[in-house]
Amino acid sequence: MPELTVLESLNAAMAHALETDPDVVLMGQDVGKAGGIFRTSQSLQERFGATRVIDTPLDEKGIVAHAVGMALYGLKPIVEIQFSGFIHDAFEHIHFCAARYRWATGGQYHCPMVIRAPSFGGIKGGFWHSQSVEAYFVHHGGIKIVAPSTPQDAYALTLAAVRDPDPVLVVEPVPLYRGMRGEVTLDGQDAALGQAEVVRPGSDLTLLTYGAIRHVAARAAEQAAAQDGTEVEVIDLRCLIPFDVETVIASVKKTGRVVVVHEAPLSLGFGAELVAVIQDKAFGWLHTPIERVAAPDVPYHFSIGDEHYRPGAHRILAAIRRSMRFEF
Amino acid sequence: MASQPHPAPTPRCPLADARALGIHQVIGADGLPTGDLPAPDLPAHALRRLYETMVLVRALDERGWTLQRSGRVEFWIPSRGLEAVHNAATLALDDEDWIFLGYRHPGTLLLRGVPLTQLFAQFFGRYDEPCKGRRLPTLMGDRRVNVVPMTTQVGSYIPHACGAAWAARIKGDRRRFLAMFGDGATSRGEFHSAMNFAGVYKPPVLFLCENNGWAVSTPTSVQTATATFAEKGNAYGVRNVRVDGNDPLAVYAVVRDAHQRALDEGPTLIEAVTYRMGFHTSSDNPDRYRGSDEVAAWEPWDPLTRMRGYLEHRGLWSAAQETALWARCKSELQSAIEAAEAMALPPPESMFDDTFAEPTWMLAEQRAALLDDLAQGPGDA
Numbered sequence: 021m022p023e024l025t026v027l028e029s030l031n032a033a034m035a036h037a038l039e040t041d042p043d044v045v046l047m048g049q050d051v052g053k054a055g056g057i058f059r060t061s062q063s064l065q066e067r068f069g070a071t072r073v074i075d076t077p078l079d080e081k082g083i084v085a086h087a088v089g090m091a092l093y094g095l096k097p098i099v100e101i102q103f104s105g106f107i108h109d110a111f112e113h114i115h116f117c118a119a120r121y122r123w124a125t126g127g128q129y130h131c132p133m134v135i136r137a138p139s140f141g142g143i144k145g146g147f148w149h150s151q152s153v154e155a156y157f158v159h160h161g162g163i164k165i166v167a168p169s170t171p172q173d174a175y176a177l178t179l180a181a182v183r184d185p186d187p188v189l190v191v192e193p194v195p196l197y198r199g200m201r202g203e204v205t206l207d208g209q210d211a212a213l214g215q216a217e218v219v220r221p222g223s224d225l226t227l228l229t230y231g232a233i234r235h236v237a238a239r240a241a242e243q244a245a246a247q248d249g250t251e252v253e254v255i256d257l258r259c260l261i262p263f264d265v266e267t268v269i270a271s272v273k274k275t276g277r278v279v280v281v282h283e284a285p286l287s288l289g290f291g292a293e294l295v296a297v298i299q300d301k302a303f304g305w306l307h308t309p310i311e312r313v314a315a316p317d318v319p320y321h322f323s324i325g326d327e328h329y330r331p332g333a334h335r336i337l338a339a340i341r342r343s344m345r346f347e348f
Numbered sequence: 349m350a351s352q353p354h355p356a357p358t359p360r361c362p363l364a365d366a367r368a369l370g371i372h373q374v375i376g377a378d379g380l381p382t383g384d385l386p387a388p389d390l391p392a393h394a395l396r397r398l399y400e401t402m403v404l405v406r407a408l409d410e411r412g413w414t415l416q417r418s419g420r421v422e423f424w425i426p427s428r429g430l431e432a433v434h435n436a437a438t439l440a441l442d443d444e445d446w447i448f449l450g451y452r453h454p455g456t457l458l459l460r461g462v463p464l465t466q467l468f469a470q471f472f473g474r475y476d477e478p479c480k481g482r483r484l485p486t487l488m489g490d491r492r493v494n495v496v497p498m499t500t501q502v503g504s505y506i507p508h509a510c511g512a513a514w515a516a517r518i519k520g521d522r523r524r525f526l527a528m529f530g531d532g533a534t535s536r537g538e539f540h541s542a543m544n545f546a547g548v549y550k551p552p553v554l555f556l557c558e559n560n561g562w563a564v565s566t567p568t569s570v571q572t573a574t575a576t577f578a579e580k581g582n583a584y585g586v587r588n589v590r591v592d593g594n595d596p597l598a599v600y601a602v603v604r605d606a607h608q609r610a611l612d613e614g615p616t617l618i619e620a621v622t623y624r625m626g627f628h629t630s631s632d633n634p635d636r637y638r639g640s641d642e643v644a645a646w647e648p649w650d651p652l653t654r655m656r657g658y659l660e661h662r663g664l665w666s667a668a669q670e671t672a673l674w675a676r677c678k679s680e681l682q683s684a685i686e687a688a689e690a691m692a693l694p695p696p697e698s699m700f701d702d703t704f705a706e707p708t709w710m711l712a713e714q715r716a717a718l719l720d721d722l723a724q725g726p727g728d729a
Contacts, residue, residue: 045518072517077548082507082541089511092496093446095518109537117499117508124499126480127702128491161703161711185705214708262708 021203022093026196029171029204030060030136031220033178034098036208038068041096044182047074048083048100048136058138058197084110084135088117090203091131094280096182104137104191105151118187119162134181135189139167140232140283141330142195147319150329152153152284154191158261158293164188164213167230171202173211173258179212193232200235201347216264218271222253225277228268228294230257233283233331240336247337250344252279268294269301276307277343283330286314308346311339359642362621363649368578371590371621373619377648379657388519388601392664397459398596399655400673402431405455406652407677408464409626411685412471412485416630420689421471425471425486427452429594429625432651433558434528435459435597440603441526446494448509448527450558451486458495464680468688475694479700483601483692502563503533506543506555510615512549524610525553526603532563534577543617547584550614554606555586557617560624565637581617588614593622594651603674623649696722 024032037044046061046068051335052075055062057333065073087097101107107114114135124128141150154165164186168177174192181188191291193200219234220241229237234256242251253271272278278298280291291312298310313331319330366384367372373384377667379631381387386430390398409427416424434453438460440448447456469477471485478490479497489497496512499505516523533539534557536544541628544552557577561568574580581588587609591602599620623646627634659665700715 043519077543077544079544081537084506085504085538085541086511086514086545089508089513090515090518093512093513093515093519095515112504115509116501117504120499122705123702124479124482125489125491125497126478126482127498128478128489130705131358161708164704262710265709272581346524 021205023201024171024204025198025201026168026171026193027060027173028193029174030178031062031064032204032206033175033182034061035064036069036206037098037179037182038064038072041182043091043094044098045074045097046098046100047073047076047087049076049078049119050101051075051100054293056100057118058194060100070127080106080109081113085117087133088113088121088131089170091118091133091187092121092129093311096132096134098134098136098182100136102138103145103149103151104139104153105148107135107137107153111156113164114157114187114189115160119160121233123162130185131187132185133187134178135187137189137191138194139191139218140194141320142232142326144322144326145320146322150320150325152191152282152315154189154260155284155289157189158290162186165191165259166213167193167258167260169193169196169231169234169256169258171200171204175204175206176209176211177213177258179208180213183210184213191231195232196235201251211258213260214262214264216258216267218253218267219256220252220254222251222275224251224275225253225279225340226271226275226280227254227281227336227340229254229281230256230260230290231282233281236331236333237281237336240333241342243333243337245265246342248341248344250340252340265297265301268298272298272302273305276305277315278306278310279339279343280310281313281331281336283315286312287316287317289314308343311343313339359639359645361623361645361649363594366592371588371592372598373592373595374601375595375654375658377654379406379654379661383708385598385601387597388604388612390600393641394439395659395662395664398435398600400657401435401455401459402596402652402655403673404677404680405431405435406460407674407681408467409455411681413626413630415471415685421485421520422473424630425451425483426626426629429623429646429650430558430560431455432596432655433556433593433599433620434621436599437526437528437556437603440600440607441524444494445524445526445607446496446509446512448496448505448525449489449498450528450530451498453528457488457490457493458497460490460495462490462493465682465687466490468684469691472688472691473693474691475698476691480694480698503529503538505538506533506538507545510542510546510551510553513553514545514549517551522611523552524607525551526556528556528558529580530563531557531559531561531568531571532566533557534580542582543584543586546615547586552610553615554603554610555615555617557619558622559619560593560622562624562628562638563635564628564632565634569726576619578617578619586615586617587613588617590617590619590621593620594649594654596651596655697722
């Protein structure tokens with residue numbers, strides 16, 4: 021099995037999709053000759069031609085809207101938004117168009133397409149380049165949202181997104197693009213959308229997370245075990261819409277304690293939905309209130325955001341301890 | 349310095365100065381050839397079909413309006429005065445070409461063979477129509493005849509048409525794509541995006557801007573500072589043309605020409621100069637923002653009168669045919685209304701269908717909750 025970075029896995033997934041499905045096209049700013057600003061699509065235009073690996077004008081709204089039209093006609097566009105913070109200009113075409121054509125036309129038309137949104141902080145990027153935008157897209161149905169956080173998932177979840185009959189937003193972990201390497205099975209198999217991964221089993225507390233911060237959360241769990249003897253079950257959701265409610269609820273019923281961790285802002289972040297669903301389905305099993313560890317509702321700070329805006333292991337560990345020691 | 353008070357100038361229909369304004373015509377107000385564009389070489393039955401559909405659209409609009417005013421249709425978007433553009437453009441395309449419809453274009457579906465009853469089922473929000481009763485009246489379409497329903501937001505579908513055209517070329521299909529939109533839509537970013545991408549990548553797409561003078565209460569002078577909408581194409585490297593939008597023969601000619609060029613030369617922006625004779629919608633009142641003298645200036649340029657004049661000039665139409673046509677339209681409309689009104693409304697749980705290809709567990713739970721509520725009856729409320 022080759023050892024790849026997340027970037028190389030994404031590249032391998034897109035290459036596989038382009039090679040095996042003639043309807044797949046890749047489009048975005050600088051994705052062709054330059055291979056993408058992160059080099060995710062390195063050499064794909066050379067291999068598959070400029071008709072299918074398309075450099076576009078600088079216009080996120082236009083890129084997504086044209087991809088919507090392509091999808092209506094039967095292509096499967098993979099759209100790269102350079103940074104998720106630039107996605108807002110395309111919001112109407114994701115929310116009201118890609119995610120709505122199937123419903124609004126009574127099932128006559130639909131938009132199978134992939135929108136790749138390089139996301140999260142930790143790269144000294146400032147507030148446009150370090151955004152976690154996933155919560156904006158969970159509110160209304162019609163679009164799935166996946167968040168790969170390992171090289172294997174970057175490969176298999178991207179393939180799943182390409183093959184899915186609905187539009188899929190992929191929030192990609194920029195801080196792991198080159199920062200994480202792992203063995204990847206390049207067999208063309210996709211991962212099922214909507215299945216979580218139990219990263220670390222545990223019996224004392226359930227830690228729910230997704231995206232790049234998962235690795236920080238896993239570190240905090242190891243510290244809890246080493247320092248406190250607390251066995252934390254870390255669950256990487258991998259897919260937010262739909263999320264793996266069975267795995268989540270089974271774990272909560274086992275542990276009775278929950279910490280939710282994401283690096284998107286706190287208010288109405290995906291954690292809020294998790295908390296609501298857990299209290300609905302497992303209220304009687306909870307020993308303590310659910311803790312949320314998230315970013316504050318402020319812009320991502322350029323010089324101190326990586327340390328103080330993103331949840332660090334110490335903040336997550338503190339939340340684990342609050343939950344373990346809580347007394348009514 | 350105080351300005352001299354002066355009376356407002358009497359409004360003048362721009363079609364009266366078509367040649368000076370670069371607006372192409374085939375026929376004048378009287379239906380006789382003006383000597384500008386040659387009349388398209390259409391057989392008599394096609395010319396009559398075009399006129400008959402325009403009359404049916406006028407009659408349909410009149411019925412729709414009264415149905416709304418009497419509370420039987422929730423909402424209405426009138427098409428009076430706009431019968432030439434969409435009907436002639438539809439006839440100028442081939443049946444396999446895709447049309448992205450606006451909301452004043454019922455004739456497109458009729459010309460593609462959709463029965464009147466299906467249209468009224470849509471107006472009444474009934475379940476058994478292609479969009480399953482989910483959309484505002486007149487926001488319709490039918491994939492079986494390559495007509496894509498409008499995305500509601502004005503102009504948002506212009507780049508969708510352009511993207512679909514681009515996709516067809518990538519797939520090697522020889523189809524053309526038409527997006528119809530109004531003057532107001534040209535102010536949205538999507539118009540810019542589509543024109544810009546179309547100029548660069550040259551997909552086989554026709555942008556048909558139906559400049560009807562008004563976007564709700566906003567006149568074209570507030571919409572843009574350019575003298576025409578067509579000239580915006582120059583900024584994007586997109587071929588463009590102005591045409592008399594109340595002259596169905598001229599619309600047919602320029603759309604057909606753009607259609608013939610599309611596969612090799614790419615896009616054309618067509619500005620059809622026309623006029624919204626009616627209200628913006630049934631919720632509007634144009635007396636608040638425009639004078640009746642402006643509407644009166646357009647009356648002599650009514651597309652129905654002009655097309656009828658042309659047919660009579662060619663010896664293809666008679667007073668008896670005119671009387672019979674209106675009688676037939678009224679009777680067909682009555683039958684369609686009765687049939688559609690008798691159809692069923694969508695079942696409540698159908699709101700969950702088609703959100704995803706397969707419902708997520710969240711939607712399955714929400715659907716089950718709705719059914720539970722329904723099973724318990726209306727209660728005290």
